[in-house]
Amino acid sequence: MSLSLTDATGAPCLTLVPFAVSDRERAVQLRWLDGATALPSPAALANALHAIVTDARASHIYLIETRVVTHDADRDAALTTSRASLTRAALTALGFVHDGGRDEFRLALDSDAVTAWLTPLVARDPFHWSALAPAGELTFERAARAMHDASLGDPASSPDEDAAAALREFLADASFTNDPMGVQVGTLDGVDAAFVMTQVNPSTGWSRITYLGVAPTHRRRGLGAVAHARGVALARTLGGRLYIGGTSTANTPMRALFRRLGAAPFRAMERWALALDSTA
Numbered sequence: 001m002s003l004s005l006t007d008a009t010g011a012p013c014l015t016l017v018p019f020a021v022s023d024r025e026r027a028v029q030l031r032w033l034d035g036a037t038a039l040p041s042p043a044a045l046a047n048a049l050h051a052i053v054t055d056a057r058a059s060h061i062y063l064i065e066t067r068v069v070t071h072d073a074d075r076d077a078a079l080t081t082s083r084a085s086l087t088r089a090a091l092t093a094l095g096f097v098h099d100g101g102r103d104e105f106r107l108a109l110d111s112d113a114v115t116a117w118l119t120p121l122v123a124r125d126p127f128h129w130s131a132l133a134p135a136g137e138l139t140f141e142r143a144a145r146a147m148h149d150a151s152l153g154d155p156a157s158s159p160d161e162d163a164a165a166a167l168r169e170f171l172a173d174a175s176f177t178n179d180p181m182g183v184q185v186g187t188l189d190g191v192d193a194a195f196v197m198t199q200v201n202p203s204t205g206w207s208r209i210t211y212l213g214v215a216p217t218h219r220r221r222g223l224g225a226v227a228h229a230r231g232v233a234l235a236r237t238l239g240g241r242l243y244i245g246g247t248s249t250a251n252t253p254m255r256a257l258f259r260r261l262g263a264a265p266f267r268a269m270e271r272w273a274l275a276l277d278s279t280a
């Protein structure tokens with residue numbers, strides 16, 4: 001059930017779109033209308049969020065999360081600030097708590113800066129990379145295992161997560177290419193030590209490193225930077241024009257990898273979450 005809100009003149013300005021994160025978790029996306037400069041009333045926003053929480057409770061959801069954008073290079077800063085203040089107040093009143101954040105970075109893949117960053121990292125890449133295609137050297141199960149091991153310690157994932165299910169879901173995402181060439185495992189001395197998955201949206205050229213990680217035993221030797229470069233190089237190979245990537249503000253090593261790219265975040269957001277009574 002998505003809910004559309006209007007400003008005082010009746011013009012649409014915001015749509016709230018709930019979607020499933022898992023069986024028991026739901027997220028709500030706040031889609032502010034491009035070009036709209038006015039806000040919905042605090043009461044209208046509170047009512048809409050309340051309806052979403054009520055529906056989630058009835059559906060035995062135990063966690064609802066949403067994001068509040070605090071900086072967006074493409075939008076007016078004052079408007080972003082007033083939208084954020086309005087949203088925070090409504091979320092706080094409903095019992096949501098601010099729980100970390102996320103920074104996003106954006107780079108034109110054909111820029112000289114990307115080439116200058118990429119070239120030395122590719123030159124010192126010690127991995128033997130295997131892709132799901134074309135030779136089929138890498139099996140799906142091995143890729144999922146490498147993805148699981150590489151995700152250990154990621155503040156945004158848990159060791160119990162089903163990596164095979166996540167990988168299957170990523171490959172099935174209709175907005176992106178599901179080229180098996182984009183799923184790669186890096187082997188070092190016969191050990192699967194890095195995982196990278198890159199996908200491209202063929203209509204916009206927007207590419208993402210869907211997942212990236214280095215196995216815990218191989219970290220802090222500069223291999224994360226090499227794997228990051230592999231993901232970006234893959235984005236170019238797969239026809240990507242723009243790379244947009246992001247990470248949790250709690251992920252210190254991944255933030256360091258983005259810093260190395262020399263780009264400031266173009267978008268920053270806060271994560272807000274509401275835990276519901278799981279026995280309800």
Ligand SMILES: CC(C)(COP(=O)(O)OP(=O)(O)OC[C@H]1O[C@@H](n2cnc3c(N)ncnc32)[C@H](O)[C@@H]1OP(=O)(O)O)[C@@H](O)C(=O)NCCC(=O)NCCS
Pocket residue numbers: 150151152153154155212213214215218219220221222223224225226246247248251252253254256257260
């Ligand atoms: C993020 C990750 C790939 C980095 O791998 P890595 O092999 O340790 O990376 P590097 O050795 O190339 O180090 C990269 C930078 O992070 C810093 N760093 C690495 N681990 C760190 C830690 N635990 N605390 C603080 N800084 C750290 C390094 O000092 C280096 O910084 P520098 O560029 O300023 O020198 C790895 O930590 C990982 O796989 N984490 C789990 C998966 C994950 O979180 N993926 C990202 C999801 S968005």
